[in-house]
């Protein structure tokens with residue numbers, strides 16, 4: 001078996017022990033004589049899997065009892081629709097967004113289909129989204145039905161290292177690319193959502209944490225898009241993405257064994273510090289993001305000569321360091337350092353970068 005260090009932005013690296021456990025349980029899950037994939041979602045064995053996954057989300061994130069934990073389909077993109085659909089009672093209500101990159105743009109564009117009053121309270125577009133605007137510079141939004149932020153900007157490599165103050169306005173956080181990477185005060189949010197395929201497991205399941213008083217603001221929504229229906233049926237209104245939830249549960253157990261989110265955070269700080277230090281110290285590389293907004297999860301970096309990008313990628317691949325190509329909106333490289341990326345992977349990348357700079361710089 002040969003494994004590489006996979007710096008993909010998502011779907012992304014999973015803990016090896018999780019994959020091994022899934023492999024060991026593939027043909028006969030705990031004496032049931034079948035794979036989790038083949039199991040009825042209403043069977044006792046499966047009900048235990050989903051209940052345990054929910055309990056672990058609650059435990060690891062400290063989810064207060066007045067919040068529902070849902071496992072949805074449709075990805076984080078589905079939440080771009082569900083949030084306005086469930087929280088706005090009429091099209092003229094204000095929906096406030098902080099614009100920090102491609103994902104907030106997509107979130108706003110979906111909201112506009114539900115709402116005639118989508119307002120951008122702040123934007124970092126003028127500097128190609130290389131920072132998170134200070135809350136002191138935001139437009140007022142106290143009359144909005146909700147405030148939406150993208151807690152980590154996967155493409156541009158910026159992250160909120162603070163929680164926005166939203167007063168009585170429900171705060172909605174897209175945590176797709178930094179969930180479980182650091183402690184979060186869930187009680188500050190009305191809704192938290194995250195596609196699973198970065199820090200939680202495989203694609204196909206989306207974690208949604210929603211405060212109970214936000215359920216049922218609208219009636220007669222399509223059942224699959226109604227938080228209330230989903231909450232009342234405990235994510236089992238129809239067949240949930242059973243195998244993805246099973247893997248998510250294994251990932252949560254792994255996170256717990258790492259010391260929970262506090263343990264993950266310590267590892268993530270160390271990994272990100274190592275890579276940013278290397279980028280800052282070597283004149284050959286630069287990082288386009290402002291220091292105080294730098295993401296611990298997605299690290300974009302630019303080579304001093306763009307013409308070397310292809311050699312960098314092909315030589316990195318030979319060293320088993322893969323999926324480092326930057327997103328086209330930023331260029332250069334991007335290393336995603338999700339929870340499951342071991343420190344050894346970052347050390348190998350930094351050593352390779354030093355060697356490449358020496359040979360080509």
Ligand SMILES: Cc1ncc(COP(=O)(O)O)c(C=O)c1O
Pocket residue numbers: 010074075076077078103150152153154155174175176177195196
């Ligand atoms: C921050 C963020 N939000 C939303 C999405 C869209 O997620 P999905 O593909 O699950 O719809 C992504 C995907 O990379 C993302 O990084």
